[in-house]
Amino acid sequence: MVPDSPPVIIATDSPAHHPPRRNLPPGPSLRPARPTRRRTLPHIHPPSFSSPPSPSTTRFHHMSNERKTLDERAQMSDLERLRHSCAHVMATAILRLWPNAQFAYGPPVESGFYYDFDLPNHRITPDDFETIEAEMKKVARENQKFEKRIISREEARALAESGRLGGLGERPDNRSVFKLDLIDKIPEGEEISCYQNGDFIDLCAGPHVNYTSKCKNIKLMAVSSSYYLGDDSKPQLQRVYGTAFATPEELAQHLHNLEEAKKRDHRRLGKELQLFAVDEKVGQGLILWLPKGAVIRQQLQDFISEELRKTGYSQVFTPHIGKLDLYRTSGHFPYYKESQFAAIPERDQFQKLADEKCSCADLAAGLESGELDGYLLKPMNCPHHIRIFAQSPKSYRDLPVRLAEFGTVYRWEQSGELGGMTRVRAFTQDDAHLFCTPEQVGAEIIGCLKLVKTVLTTLGMNDYRVRVSLRDPDSSKYVGDPANWDKAEEALRQAAIWLGVPFTEEPGEAAFYGPKIDFVIKDVIGREWQLGTVQVDYNLPERFELEYIGADNTKHRPVMIHRAPFGSMERFTGVLIEHFAGHFPTWLSPEQVRVLPISEKSEVFASEVLAQLQAANLRATLDTAPDKIGAKIRNAQLERVPYMLVIGEKEAALQSVSVRHAKRGDLGVRPLDEFLADLVQEVASRSL
C-alpha cells in the first residue's frame, strides 16, 4: 500500500495545493493566519488560509499580494492616503523617542495603518501609546509639508547606506537595512521616490496628504510582532497598529463601533448565553457544546439533513480514526504531519518497542516509513468515504453517489492560532463526497451551490464573498485531463455567476488536485473566515484507484467533489452567533418561549400555557421566580428568548397571552391558540 515513489503531492512540491491566503482582495486589517512554511491540510475547511509564499506562481497572483503598480497606488482613496501619511507621522514620532529605530514598511490597511520596525533596546507596549500619540499630535501641529522627490537608484542606496532613509538624519553605523532590501526589490525601470516631512525622509511611492496637520485624528490600537516580509526565517519586528480619520467625529464613531462589535463577539456571547465552552482541563481548541449551544447545532444539522434527503444524498457514519496506511494512500500522512495529531502506534508493537528500549525518534521514523503500523485521528473524512464507495463495484448507472456525514476531524493547529469557535483543533464538518462521471461534474457543482445558497439564504447571511480558484494555465503540475479541468472550471464560474454575489477568479490558486469555490465571510472584528467550499478532486480517485463500469463496458475513473455548505459546525456557529448578535431566529433559539406570570395568582393558567407550548413541540419554560414582571422580562431579554408571554389575571380570564418579542417589543394581547398556531408555523418555515 505504501507508495514506492513519493506521493504525487510531494513530487509536485508546489504551494498551490495549500489553501490560498495571499490573494485576498483589500481585506481585513487583521489577518486570519500567519505566514508559515507549514503544510496545511487541503480540502474542506482548511485550518488556516496559510500557504507559504509561492515564488513559482507569484506572477499569476493578480490580487493584493502582487506588487502594486504606481498607477494603482495613485488610485489610493483619500482615507488610505491619509492613513499612509499617518504611518509616516508615527514613524517620525517614534524616531524622536527612539532615534535608532529601523523602519521596514508601513502601509494603510482596511481599518487604519501600521508600521513595522526594529527597535533593539526597547519593546513598545500599550503604555507607550500615550507618549507616541502625543508626539504624533505634535508633529501634526508643526504642520510639516509632505514633499516628494524622485531619486535615482544610486541616490536611494546612498541615502539608505547612511541611515538617512527612515530616519530623522544621517545615522552612521545604522544603515537603513530594510530600505536597502526594499530598494533592491523595486523592478528596474520603475520610478524611485522618497517623501520628506520635517526631518523624516522615507523611501516611499506615496501618495500622501499635503501637510501633517491632516494627521491629527489618530489613535494607536495595538502592538504586535511581525516577521520581516512575513517570513518566519527573517528578523522579528515590532508592529504598531493605529487608526486615523479625517474628522474627530468619524474617529469617535469608529471607536464606538468597535466597542459595539465586541459585544457581539461570539466568545463573549457564547459565554453569556452558555452556548459553548473551552475548558483548560479538556484541552485547547476543543469545543464543549453546552446544552443551549447543542440545541442550535442540532437544529442546523436537522435542517441540513432535510435538504440532503431532498437532494439525493445518503448519510453515513464513520469512526474518528483510521489506519495510517489509509492516509499514506490518500497522501495525507506523513506529508501533512505538521497539521495532524501525532500518529497512534499499534498497541502491541508499541509495547514491544518499549521493551526493546526503542527511542521516540525510532518510533516516529518507523511510523513514517511504514515499518510500523498505527492509527491516525482523522484529519479529514474523504478516505473513509472513499472506502465506502469502494465497497461494491459501481456502474455508471449508480453515479452520482453522494455520501454525507457530519464528520468530526482533528487537526493540530499551532497554539497561537487557536481561538473561540473559529479556529479549533477538533471540528465537525457538514461534509459530503460526490462520486460522479466527468460529464456529471457541472450538474453536481450546481447542485452543491444550490444547497449552499439555500443554507445561507435561510439564515439571512448575504454578506459573503465567493472565491473561485482556477489552475495556473502555464503549469503542468495538475492531476487530471485538462479538458475536464476546463469543464469543471467553467462549471464553477457559471455556478458563481448563478449565485449572484460578488466573486473573484483566482488563477493559479486551485489545488493541484482540482479547482474549487469557497465562501468567505467576515467576523465582527473584520477577520475573514472560509466557511462553505466546493472542491473538485481528480487526485484521490487516482490514488485509491476508484473505478466504475461505463456504458461502453470498460472501466473509467470517477471524479470526486468535496463539499461542505457550513464548513464546520463550530466555525459556522461562531459566525452565526455574531451574525445574529445572539438573537437567533425562533427555530434556532435554544429557548423559544418563556411564560411570565405576573404573580402567583396567574401561575395556574401560566402552567397551562406552558403545557400547550410544550405539547406543540416548542422549547418553552415558565418563570415562577418571585420577581416583578419587569425583572422577569429583563432576564428573558438578556437571555435572548425570542417570545415572552406575560400572563396576568386579564389573560387568564380571556384564555389569551400578552406577547412580547425580544426585538419587536410588545405585540399586544392575542388568543393563545392563535399565537400557538402562528408560532408553530414560524418555526416550521424556519422564518428569520
Added chain:
RNA sequence: GCCAGCUUAGCUCAGUGGUAGAGCAACGGUUUUGUAAACCGUCGGUCGUCGGUUCAAAUCCGACAGCUGGCUCCA
C-alpha cells in the same frame, strides 16, 4: 510555534509590598407584583500553577499553563 498584553468569587471588575474588596449571580427571608433590575440578609477566593526575593508577596523576579491580539493589505 514566535512577539506582546492579560489571568483576583460563578460573571464583570477594584485593589501595586503590611489582616483579600464591590456589583451582579447563587442561597434564605420579606414583598404578590402589568412589559428591561423590589427590599433585607447569608454564602462564596491558597489572588492561574510552581519556584524565588523579602521580616512580610495578589503586588517584585523566574518558569510553566491558559486567554487575547498580531505574525507582508508589499517603499
